[in-house]
Amino acid sequence: MRILIVDDESLNRFLLSHMLEEAGYNDCYEAESGHEALRLAERIKPDLVLLDVVMDDMDGFEVAPKLKQLAGDIYLPIIFITALDDQESLARCLEVGGDDFASKPFDKMILTAKIRAHARTRLLSKKASEQNQELVYYRNAVEREHAIVEHIFKNALTISQSVSHFFDYRLAPASSFNGDLFLIEPSPTGGIYFLMGDFTGHGLASAIGALPVTRAFQAMSEKGISVSEMASTINNTLLKLLPGDMFFASVIVEIGNSGTQFNIWHGGMPDMLLVAPDGQIRKRFESMHMALGILEADEFEDDVEHFEGEFGDRLVGYSDGVVELTNAQEKMLGEEALVKWITSQPDINVQALEQKIDKFRGTAEQLDDITLVSYTCQSLDSLKSNHAVCLVPFDITVDLDAELLKTIDPIHELIIMVSSQNGMQGIRSDFSTVLSELYNNALDHGLLQLDSAMKKSTDGFFEYFEARLEKLAQLHDGNISIHVSYEPDSKTLELTVSDSGPGFDVANLCKTKETDSFGRGILLVKELCQNVTYTDGGSTAKVSFTI
């Protein structure tokens, strides 16, 4: 406790410092004038000042406010020492900033009691000031951290620009971080994936889960992984990451490259609606599952709903922040009202919907994050040109003799070779099916001379399989040649499969009955690619794909 004694009478100073020493205050300083008091105070930073009123150079009334100013925010008790006893003077002591007064001659007990009382207040003030500083520090630190996180989020939660124009959407977080998440990515087969979800709560805590979900979704979209596998992968990731009371309601949708097919995994979000242009609800996609991040891997269900819409249909999705929005009269918007807006004005855009929502909310505060998403079924052909297409012409020729035919299956390797070229991912599936058909025809019928009619009966189906194995093992002569040729100018990929067998009567391709377990191959091939031709008496098949 450092005390500054200010008095121009040396006797008074001596008496005071002696008295304080006796009371245990050993850290005392003396000043004999107002100016000295200010100089000293600046240097020693006293905890309490005993201040004489009447001094020559500058009286106590003038010194007090200056001392207070020096002390800044922390309470510096000033006790006036005065021989004056008129009420006016005593009142003035307090008015100019003094905190107390003690009359001469001093009463030791009263004075030390006053010093102790003011020391307590000073201690409190010091603590408060320290805490204030800490608070300011923390607030700055939090603000800085938020700025960093915001930066990361802004860079991580990007929506793929190549497909975003197919969507009309709005995200309105309740605070600076969004617990709602909306992601769109093109699929390698020329369709689109999108994910719309809602983490428990809102703000930073709920937004943090968005990072791993986004990374996983983007990586899986690039690989063209199925919606059900996406759902279970994200579920497992979140299960490990999120605390038990947090989860992620979401819808994951794959739009096929026709622009009208939907595969939807729906867990815990409000219904999604497919609305026909006339306002009729063509299909309501209801939640089929629990939200992600709850069920253990072995309990998790990855069932997906499949639906085919028509051009012009609109798929509309929204988060529960929309329907649970409450206005100043504490009335909830509700799903019915929202659906009515959409069905009564089927071409209403998301911006207009948002205006209606804002109007409903009025002056009430927005308590939860809001997401509105709309996709109108349309041709996605323009996506195809977005993919970089291989500019280099190439030829792949694979000649397989009897030995190789027995030991390897060339289909898988060829699919990888072809589909790993730029722009070829889109035909991967069709190419795979067609190649498999043509190769198996060449092998089974061309070289091994198996008769599909065997497959007519259930047992025959397996006999056929065994006969195939047996005949293949005995094969000595014969070969199959596969030739893939790509022409970048016309973006045409030609596939030729020929065998050394005797061929078959192309004109007499048998008509297949629906119940037959065979004979669908060539039909399928004709649907999946173009310019199907047979030459060399049926032993060479040639087809083409447009990239």
Add this chain to the structure above:
Amino acid sequence: MSLEKELSADGKTLTIFMDEKFDFGKVQDFRMAYGSDSGEVTSINIDLSKTEYMDSSALGMLLNMQKSMSSTVSSFSICNCRPQVAKILKISRFDKKFDIS
């Protein structure tokens, strides 16, 4: 490598999970999957969520399964098809014989 399958708790629904490719190479695995311990099964569900492509022999295998099991199994369904696979099932009019979702 045998195919993954799952029997419901009441033993009545069998789900068979096909992997990436569904073609003639799967003929035995597939038969094993539906042919063994399926005594009480009344519905069979083929999950194609992982299947990237199938060919006509896969279609044949599906029909063959239906034929050989139809005395005890009343419902056959195919679920979680990727768009490309759904296209093949559609071209082949499989929606007439199977519940496709």
